[in-house]
Amino acid sequence: MHVTAEILPGRREESVELGPAAKGVDLLRALRLAPDAHVLIRGDGPIPADEGLRDGERIRVIGVVSGGVSA
Numbered sequence: 001m002h003v004t005a006e007i008l009p010g011r012r013e014e015s016v017e018l019g020p021a022a023k024g025v026d027l028l029r030a031l032r033l034a035p036d037a038h039v040l041i042r043g044d045g046p047i048p049a050d051e052g053l054r055d056g057e058r059i060r061v062i063g064v065v066s067g068g069v070s071a
Contacts, residue, residue, distance in 0.1 A: 001055035003027055008062045024049040027059060037064055 001022055004015050016030045024040045024047060040047050041060040053059065 001053065003053055003055075004058045005031055006058065006060045007031065007033075008060060018053065022053050024051055024053060024059070027053060028061070031061065033061065033063075038062060039064055 001018050001020055002015060003018055003022070004013060005027060006013050014031060016027060018026050018030060025035050027040070028035045028038055028049065035049050039062045040049060040051075041062060042057065047059075
């Protein structure tokens with residue numbers, strides 16, 4: 001299956017070939033991105049990393065940044 005990933009921040013785009021039963025986590029692995037540091041977006045809403053993907057679809061991959069305040 002063919003999936004296009006728009007990776008944010010940075011607005012980089014990558015096309016990836018995955019197996020027929022690929023899930024979001026497989027996309028993240030193919031992109032060499034940490035699953036616990038990225039959110040997958042299909043259309044207007046997030047999807048779980050264990051949700052199946054569809055051939056030809058476009059997924060936004062957003063890097064999650066967290067931090068704290070130093071005292």
